[in-house]
Amino acid sequence: MTPSIKTEKSSYHHGNLKVALVDAADAILREKGVEGFSLREAARRAGVSIGAPAHHFGSxxxxxxxxxxxxxxxxxxxxxxxxxxxxxxxxxxxxxxxxxxxxxxxxxxxxxxxxxxxxxxxxxxxxxxxxxxxxxxxxxxxxxxxxxxxxxxxxxxxxxxxxxxxxxxxxxxxxxxxxxxxxxxxxxxxxxxxxxxxxxxxxxx
The missing domain is CATH 1.10.357.10 (Tetracycline Repressor, domain 2)
Incomplete structure (x- = not known):
């Protein structure tokens, strides 16, 4: 039996994904400060692709x-x-x-x-x-x-x-x-x- 693969689309509704990314960015700032922020780290914490933040927020x-x-x-x-x-x-x-x-x-x-x-x-x-x-x-x-x-x-x-x-x-x-x-x-x-x-x-x- 082929295991199911969770995709970014199936894991989040559109609004929930944006909230997850904002929460992830907020957590990075809380732990590492402004200088410790990166889109890659925000995407990793939210469990989405590296392109997801730019797709939803532009930059x-x-x-x-x-x-x-x-x-x-x-x-x-x-x-x-x-x-x-x-x-x-x-x-x-x-x-x-x-x-x-x-x-x-x-x-x-x-x-x-x-x-x-x-x-x-x-x-x-x-x-x-x-x-x-x-x-x-x-x-x-x-x-x-x-x-x-x-x-x-x-x-x-x-x-x-x-x-x-x-x-x-x-x-x-x-x-x-x-x-x-x-x-x-x-x-x-x-x-x-x-x-x-x-x-x-x-x-x-």
Whole structure:
């Protein structure tokens, strides 16, 4: 009796194959980071031919864009979980801590999301989900008393400040700057104090 041979087509429905490839790419980023990603490895983990990723996503950038979209959705979930209070400065600090927490929990996704060489920023879905993720910051900024005349400029300062902090944490700089504090110690003990001291999280505008 001739043994049955599972083909790529019989193993997956069209949608399931795409999901399997996205999951495989996401897992590679989680384990090896952006630099460890390859289409060949994604195909191997998904159990499909080397040509399958290009067939379904067009290129490595197409596949990685799907992972970046997941990243922004995850970031949005972290930020949306922050409760709104009567103090917008406190809300900004809490949002900042959630932003760093996301980066620490999902460093592969976080790094990928801001790599224009690896993701398609012209994808309408990317534009929509990336803008939506920052809604909480924009809302808190708009509620601050004595806020600046240019909300977009304020948002840029807030985002660039906390994004820089998140990258320094992932780059392992905290032990050198804060007496050997690792990522967890920094996030739990040091970051809240920094946010209290640094504009625009704690000081008056």
């Amino acid at each position: 490595a950038k197409g596949l990685l864009t799907e992972v970046a979209l997941l990243g922004y959705e995850s970031l949005g979930s972290y930020l949306n979980a922050v409760a709104t209070s009567d103090d917008p400065a406190k809300d900004l600090r809490d949002l900042a801590r959630a932003y760093v927490a996301f980066a620490m929990a999902h460093p592969g996704r976080f790094r990928l999301m801001f790599r224009p060489d690896l993701v398609d920023r012209e994808d309408p879905r990317y534009r929509q989900v990336s803008a939506k993720a920052l809604t909480g910051f924009a809302t808190a900024i708009s509620r601050r008393e004595g806020g600046g005349a240019d909300p977009m400029a304020d948002l840029f300062v807030v985002w660039s400040s906390i994004h820089g902090m998140a990258n320094l944490v992932l780059d392992g700089k905290t032990p050198y700057l804060f007496g050997g504090a690792d990522q967890v110690a920094f996030a739990q003990d040091i970051l809240p104090r920094l946010l209290e001291q640094a504009w625009p999280f704690g000081r008056p505008a």
